[in-house]
Amino acid sequence: xxxxxxxxxxxxxxxxxxxxxxxxxxxxxxxxxxxxxxxxxxxxxxxxxxxxxxxxxxxxxxxxxxxxxxxxxxxxxxxxxxxxxxxxxxxxxxxxxxxxxxxxxxxxxxxxxxxxxxxxxxxxxxxxxxxxxxxxxxxxxxxxxxxxxxxxxxxxxxxxxxxxxxxxxxxxxxxxxxxxxxxxxxxxxxxxxxxxxxxxxxxxxxxxxxxxxxxxxxxxxxxxxxxxxxxxxxxxxxxxxxxxxxxxxxxxxxxxxxxxxxxxxxxxxxxxxxxxxxxxxxxxxxxxxxxxxxxxxxxxxxxxxxxxxxxxxxxxxxxxxxxxxxxxxxxxxxxxxxxxxxxxxxxxxxxxxxxxxxxxxxxxxxxxxxxxxxxxxxxxxxxxxxxxxxxxxxxxxxxxxxxxxxxxxxxxxxxxxxxxxxxxxxxxxxx
Amino acid sequence: xxxxxxxxxxxxxxxxxxxxxxxxxxxxxxxxxxxxxxxxxxxxxxxxxxxxxxxxxxxxxxxxxxxxxxxxxxxxxxxxxxxxxxxxxxxxxxxxxxxxxxxxxxxxxxxxxxxxxxxxxxxxxxxxxxxxxxxxxxxxxxxxxxxxxxxxxxxxxxxxxxxxxxxxxxxxxxxxxxxxxxxxxxxxxxxxxxxxxxxxxxxxxxxxxxxxxxxxxxxxxxxxxxxxxxxxxxxxxxxxxxxxxxxxxxxxxxxxxxxxxxxxxxxxxxxxxxxxxxxxxxxxxxxxxxxxxxxxxxxxxxxxxxxxxxxxxxxxxxxxxxxxxxxxxxxxxxxxxxxxxxxxxxxxxxxxxxxxxxxxxxxxxxxxxxxxxxxxxxxxxxxxxxxxxxxxxxxxxxxxxxxxxxxxxxxxxxxxxxxxxxxxxxxxxxx
Numbered sequence: 023x024x025x026x027x028x029x030x031x032x033x034x035x036x037x038x039x040x041x042x043x044x045x046x047x048x049x050x051x052x053x054x055x056x057x058x059x060x061x062x063x064x065x066x067x068x069x070x071x072x073x074x075x076x077x078x079x080x081x082x083x084x085x086x087x088x089x090x091x092x093x094x095x096x097x098x099x100x101x102x103x104x105x106x107x108x109x110x111x112x113x114x115x116x117x118x119x120x121x122x123x124x125x126x127x128x129x130x131x132x133x134x135x136x137x138x139x140x141x142x143x144x145x146x147x148x149x150x151x152x153x154x155x156x157x158x159x160x161x162x163x164x165x166x167x168x169x170x171x172x173x174x175x176x177x178x179x180x181x182x183x184x185x186x187x188x189x190x191x192x193x194x195x196x197x198x199x200x201x202x203x204x205x206x207x208x209x210x211x212x213x214x215x216x217x218x219x220x221x222x223x224x225x226x227x228x229x230x231x232x233x234x235x236x237x238x239x240x241x242x243x244x245x246x247x248x249x250x251x252x253x254x255x256x257x258x259x260x261x262x263x264x265x266x267x268x269x270x271x272x273x274x275x276x277x278x279x280x281x282x283x284x285x286x287x288x289x290x291x292x293x294x295x296x297x298x299x300x301x302x303x304x305x306x307x308x309x310x311x312x313x314x315x316x317x318x319x320x321x322x323x324x325x326x327x328x329x330x331x332x333x334x335x336x337x338x339x340x341x342x343x344x345x346x347x348x349x350x351x352x353x354x355x356x357x358x359x360x361x362x363x364x365x366x367x368x369x370x371x372x373x374x375x376x377x378x379x380x381x382x383x384x385x386x387x388x389x390x391x392x393x394x395x396x397x398x399x400x401x402x403x404x405x406x407x408x409x410x411x412x413x414x415x416x417x418x419x420x421x422x423x424x425x426x427x428x429x430x431x432x433x434x435x436x437x438x439x440x441x442x443x444x445x446x447x448x449x450x451x452x453x
Numbered sequence: 454x455x456x457x458x459x460x461x462x463x464x465x466x467x468x469x470x471x472x473x474x475x476x477x478x479x480x481x482x483x484x485x486x487x488x489x490x491x492x493x494x495x496x497x498x499x500x501x502x503x504x505x506x507x508x509x510x511x512x513x514x515x516x517x518x519x520x521x522x523x524x525x526x527x528x529x530x531x532x533x534x535x536x537x538x539x540x541x542x543x544x545x546x547x548x549x550x551x552x553x554x555x556x557x558x559x560x561x562x563x564x565x566x567x568x569x570x571x572x573x574x575x576x577x578x579x580x581x582x583x584x585x586x587x588x589x590x591x592x593x594x595x596x597x598x599x600x601x602x603x604x605x606x607x608x609x610x611x612x613x614x615x616x617x618x619x620x621x622x623x624x625x626x627x628x629x630x631x632x633x634x635x636x637x638x639x640x641x642x643x644x645x646x647x648x649x650x651x652x653x654x655x656x657x658x659x660x661x662x663x664x665x666x667x668x669x670x671x672x673x674x675x676x677x678x679x680x681x682x683x684x685x686x687x688x689x690x691x692x693x694x695x696x697x698x699x700x701x702x703x704x705x706x707x708x709x710x711x712x713x714x715x716x717x718x719x720x721x722x723x724x725x726x727x728x729x730x731x732x733x734x735x736x737x738x739x740x741x742x743x744x745x746x747x748x749x750x751x752x753x754x755x756x757x758x759x760x761x762x763x764x765x766x767x768x769x770x771x772x773x774x775x776x777x778x779x780x781x782x783x784x785x786x787x788x789x790x791x792x793x794x795x796x797x798x799x800x801x802x803x804x805x806x807x808x809x810x811x812x813x814x815x816x817x818x819x820x821x822x823x824x825x826x827x828x829x830x831x832x833x834x835x836x837x838x839x840x841x842x843x844x845x846x847x848x849x850x851x852x853x854x855x856x857x858x859x860x861x862x863x864x865x866x867x868x869x870x871x872x873x874x875x876x877x878x879x880x881x882x883x884x
Contacts, residue, residue: 024760025502025539028527031495033540036554039491054792055817057824060470064462064573065496065529065559066516071456085497085527087518089563096459096516098496098529108456109464120827123467128496132520142495153827157810168818278810329455361485379588379709386486387599393488396551396584 030133030141040360042144045342046126049146052169053124056161058148061123063105069095071104074327075297085130098130101339102147103324110151111330119152138313138344148318149337151325156268158336159301159320160275166305166316166338167281174354180315182281183246183288184303186269187319190292193242193259194231203229205296212294243289249273249282259289272301297321301336307348315348316340358413365416365429365449366409367394370402374420381420381427381442388446406430415453418445461564461572471791473575476773477557480577483600484555487592489579492554494536500526502535505758506728516561529561532770533578534755541582542761550583569744569775579749580768582756587699589767590732590751591706597736597747597769598712605785611746613712614677614719615734617700618750621723624673624690628666636727638662642670643725674720680704680713690720703732728752732767738779746779747771789844796847796860796880797840798825801833805851812851812858812873819877837861846884849876 027033034042050060069086086097099105102125110121125147135141148165150158163182170180190211191204199207207229214222226236247255252270256263263270269287276282293302302319306312318338325333349355367382369375378394385392395408402419409417410432419428429448430437440448458464465473481491500517517528530536533556541552556578566572579596581589594613601611621642622635630638638660645653657667678686683701687694694701700718707713724733733750737743749769756764780786798813800806809825816823826839833850840848841863850859860879861868871879 024542025499025505027495027536027539028497028499031497033495033536033543034491034493035540035544036490036492039493042493043491052817055795055820055822057794057822059467059791060465060474061467062465062470062473064458064464065561066459066462066573068456068459074456085518085520087516089516105464108458109466111455112464113466130496142497157827164814164817168814171818275810279814280811281814360490363488364486379706380711383595383599383710383712386483386595387602389486391486391488396588 028141030135032140032142036360041346041355042342044356044359045345046144046146048169048172049124049126049340052165052172053146053148056122056165056168058122058124058150058165061106061109061125062127063102063109063125064099065128066096066098067105067108069097071108072097072100075104075107075324076295083131083133085132099127100129100131102127102129102145103149103321103337103339104328106147106149106337107324107328107330110325110333111328114325114330114333117152120158121149121151123151124148138341138347140343144342146340146342147337149335151335151337152333154334156272156301157275158334159272159303160279162318162336162338163276163285163303164279164281166340167284169340170305173349175348175352177284179308179348179352180284180305181288181308182285182303182305183291184269184272184285184301185287185289185291186266186301187292187298188300189259189261189266189269190243190289192261192265193239193289196260197235197239198230200230207231208292209294211290211292247287249276249285249287252287255287255289268300293317293319297324297327299323303338305340307351312347313344315344360413361391363393363412363414364391364453365393365418365445366412366414366432367392367418367420368402368405368409369395369420370400370405371420371422372400373422373424375400377420377427377442381418381445385446385449388450390446390449416449459572461566463571463573467791472777472786473773475787475790476776477575479600479603480555480557480771483596483603484577484579487553487596487599489553489555489581489596492537492540492556493558494533494540494556495530496559497527497529498536498539500528502539503528503531506535506538506755507726514562514564516563530558531560531562533558533560533576534580534752534768534770535759537578537580537768538755538759538761541764542756542759545756545761545764548583551589552580552582554582555579569772569778571774575773577771577773578768580766582766582768583764585765587702587732588706589765590703590734591710593749593767593769594707594716594734595710595712597771598715600771601736604780606779606783608715610739610779610783611715611736612719612739613716613734613736614722615700615703615716615732616718616720616722617697617732618723618729619731620690620692620697620700621674621720623692623696624670624720625662627691628670629661631661634660639723640725642721642723678718680707680716680718683718686718686720699731724748724750728755728758730754734769736771738782743778744775746775791844792822794824794843794845795822795884796824796849796876797843797845797863798823798849798851799833799836799840800826800851801831801836802852803831804853804855806831808851808858808873812849812876816877816880819881821877821880847880 072080084097088095129145130142148162194207210225242259252266291304298319299322300320304314305316316338320336322334369378382392382394417430426439429440503511515528519526560576561573579593625638641656673690683697722735729750730753731751735745736747747769751767753765800809813823813825848861857870857872860871
């Protein structure tokens, strides 16, 4: 009886998992060195939790189910932010500030699977809450950039595109979009690359943006400005520098942190979600061909919305699927990401065989990654080939010698005789 | 608006998560050094996958949902074994043998939450497939024991209780249980500690075990036998030693691996699940007061049942909840399991403040866990207190000196002057 896995989900065989661990280990390692602490929550939440932030519209994108005798709806988590907001709101008074959290949840969305988008995927979330000022935004961007750099990505491969909701709002209002239509306009602009031109123009018209004005918006917003050139940006969009002072403060911090060259301003970035309140940013592959690698921004009202106090907040999410595509496309996949055995124990005589299991148990108990052959052959050539195939760093050869073994470095071919009781010590010193 | 988390699930705040990571890191580290490779699968599967192994009875224990326009039922995974069997069956011919896999999935069961049992929990799974003989069973037991030893557990704290389905079956048949009732009898015996005596006796009677025979079963099976004493066991249950030869082979391997003192024979262990075929075992806290810490055994027919070839298989599962209870009860929880910062950067002058962000970015890019104060104070006493509170190993004090900083070891109080550009190097050498 064969039953397939659900479409849009993945099986992780050892090689796939080693790659997954390569990414999640780096996410975790970089987050921790930037002073973020790991958190997690349930894989499913009450459905209402997702409606608070996103309204009823989100329900069709969720895997939901009814339980508790039909009284309560639950849903697999499509994102972590509502769980984070619930957790912060719950303990807002007792948590040390700023709250610097990261998490690596698996998320589930009932979407049509396509390139860069699966029904279950991993997403790295980095959030900084309870700190006023643009250092918070800059520090989250620093974490993302430091992670990408760690994996070999350069500023030539990707751009961090930065925008600000209020600046874009001002432009839209000057162009005649009514205040009550601003969120719809953000949402429309966020989706324009995925829409047919005609559909986009029709929808824009409804929001008060005729062809001419969309044209003017494109001119104003589709230009990119390097960090350090906010003056030119203000001139181009006819806005006093006073109106971009948060971006200016962010610009200063990006320079102080040495990551200005990774970043640029692109007012075409607006982010679709209703809850963003200030700086927003996305990381894109330089050609812009793929989906955003990461996206985030400020959400200063969200903790309040979930029953907590008003609290400044900024953060981003980065999914594993688009990231893996980028690393593959740029040739940044290391040859071997699986753990290498420290030693492969082989027996070339009956007397040697007797010593395998006690030695294996001893080496492993002492922290060494030790493997052995399950075959009954005593053929040294075949066994050494097996050891090399496992990518072990050392082979340990047991023969008739009662108290010693041959320990061979499989990288250098150097071989020495070591007392059986001294093998763990020898390996620890020579690994 | 306050929305509670679903009952029986957990929020992992930083301290909870650090503890969770302490356990999962150890599971992963020990699995790897025993030569097991990590795998994973989807968080939900087609509902039918769970029925293959466990029948329709399992459906009420699952969180299930209908999708794809009502044509397909899915369920959150309540265990990993069906996914593993599906994955092995799918690639049975191309996978190198033996298959040695481990996984640390979160599992969901729609049960009433109680001590040691939640609706979402983590379970460590260790499986060895494609290898004939009792070395496979012994090696999985070795992994479990080595893990427990790593966390400070001793043979005085826990017992690995080993049994064999065929031996128990023989006893039951001699007592008059019909072959077709054997699985029901296993199931009943597995649940007897959770049942009222009367209910148990009533159910036993139905299977052909009257009061007198239940009594004889208890006498035969509730005695425990140390490893190395299978002869006494055979005598007590009136069985020729030939009939326990697999247990004898296992016994030899447990001695060779040096873990015989952790193990004992307890024919009262039968495991409820239908798919076990040979050796079965559970790990219990010595007093027997808690739920089993881990349980597993041989399931030689399962890969075949999932559409693969016939393949020997053995494995166990260990949940995080009962394990945490054990470690807490035995006082085996380390004081601090959260990552300690390597260095805490503080500025005690305006000129020093200017240097904080560039230094922080540099240290972190060089792999150091570096934190700094978000406060504006320049008070050295207060800032050093903050550094100590963070459990950082070093403090780095920036003052008016242009090219140097004071680096203070917060464990030893030793303080030295280091060039700004040399701080990362100094810390790497002295950590």
